[in-house]
Amino acid sequence: MTEDGLMLGVEVDSVNDEWEGPGAAPSVDEALYLELDGWEGPLDLLLDLARRQKVDLREISILALVDQYIAYIERAEALKLEIAADYLVMAAWLAYLKSALLLPKEEQEDPSPEELALRLQLRLQRLGAMREAAARLMARDRVGRDVFLRGAPEGLRVDRVNAWQCDWYQLVSTYGQMKARNEPVVHMVRERPVMTLDSALDRVSAMLGVTLDWMELRSFLPQHSDPRLRRSALASSFVAALELARLGRAEIRQQESFGPLHLRRLAS
Amino acid sequence: MKPDELVRGVEATLFAAEEPMTAEQLSAHLGGADVREALVELAQHYSERGIRLVERGKRWQFQTAPDMAHLLRREKEQVRRLSRAATEVLAIVAYHEPVSRAEIEAIRGVQTSSGTLDVLMEAGWVRVAGRREVPGRPVIYATTPEFLSHFGLESRKDLPGLDELKAAGLLDPVDDAYEAMTSLDDDDSEAADEPFEETEDGDDAVLENHEESA
């Protein structure tokens, strides 16, 4: 443990330099502000009262502190000040602590009142330490109050510049593809043997007139002809069959997918 | 005596920069040069001038000399006044970081309104530093480089009185301190492993009832 004046190094008044709270009184006891709003809770009030004992927090008299606190609360009550529950609970607890401290040793409970008192003292020390640390922190040379940064810095800028890349092959191949893409395209269609839809219609209707039985579409095609003509005839005959079915002159059936198509005249 | 080009470059760059810069950022900006010597030389050069070159949390910046405050302060008071609660919370975060809200409240003995931490985070001095890996995974808070910069601290080690507080055990929780004080003559130290929590049995619950189950 150090024995330096850390605990008392900064007076309450200078602590209060940073905030406007009425936490500290201008003079000792009597002038205590009876404004509980000024304290950050009962522990803070206790710390303030402890400070008034003018001794190191490690040596405060807890009994005296309890008396001071309770007296303070009673006085506030007498003045009909509104007192937050926190403060009253603390007063009750301190009263209990005081009576326990005064009891004969053998009737002590666990935890002992000595332990409770010591813990309270330790808490006050810690809060006191932080309060002083806060004051010392606030008293440092602060930017914008004691030291100043450059008022109008130019700023650092990084500009991005594009370095475009393309190579010879890309250039000429792109040109080639574009030329090819945009050349006028001529489609040459060679002459082929075809069966027109009209002739397929004539042919299929004529053949349907021969019988009432189902006939496979293929049997309508010209036999022994050029395979290219047969392909054309198949397509035309299929369309002709659809047309006849649409006109109600024939019906079409197919037993299975991709199976042979059958055609039959509809009796009219 | 003309300073060398690297020194001039570091000087100009930091002078123009809108934010403090780390040595690494400076080096990257200056084509990878090793800037440490230049920084030392510059800091030395400016040590007695009206401007200082200072290091704050590994970041370097120019600022006016502290003894010039009286000339500059009268025009602009740019510093926001912190409430007493915010001031205390800031100190607790700085000296105990990383620290949870419950720990802050254990020290202050009072609930901390969320606005208080918000103010500190808005000022850029406190940040959320993750969660503590304990039941409930409470959020923990720590200070920022801007905090160091604002309060003129090179690092957290420069916090006023930090060493003394540490040596006096005043940064340790009450339980640890109590344990340390009584361990010599007290065998049954059941409280040791129950930080802040051994108070459920009523007696000094009054001291703890301000804690928030954050």
Added chain:
Amino acid sequence: MKPDELVRGVEATLFAAEEPMTAEQLSAHLGGADVREALVELAQHYSERGIRLVERGKRWQFQTAPDMAHLLRREKEQVRRLSRAATEVLAIVAYHEPVSRAEIEAIRGVQTSSGTLDVLMEAGWVRVAGRREVPGRPVIYATTPEFLSHFGLESRKDLPGLDELKAAGLLDPVDDAYEAMTSLDDDDSEAADEPFEETEDGDDAVLENHEESA
């Protein structure tokens, strides 16, 4: 040698000032002191440093030294590959120069966004070569010497002719291999009202990731 207090005060004040200050303003700020000598001394002190104290129209200010300007605005080069559309336009300009935009579009069969020509001019490969003396006086474009040197050409005559392109299989309608290789999928459908379309998505797909410092 520590500068005197007035010099330090002027130094700090000008440093922290948000705007340049006249000698009178400085003097008023510093309790009526005569600051002229201090200004001269400071200007002298900073004359060879990375920072200068300069007077501009009777107002004094610090600024970075002129030869340090490159540090304040650095250029970062980003290597990007030309989009398919831009490559087509470049090829047309190269094969047909001087050529107007309408002619480019007639050859490509699609509208050409102005962004495409801008990219080629930014790359330094295409320039405006005047106007064609026809109704409407359209701007005409041509390649630059940088174009020749980037593509390793002595002159435009080194570009392969159509016969050679055909022999090399480069006049085949669609080169799927090329498409796959470059993964350029801009499908000649640039809308005239979306000038940056091709640089916004087509390019980024093939944007090479490395950056170089200028």
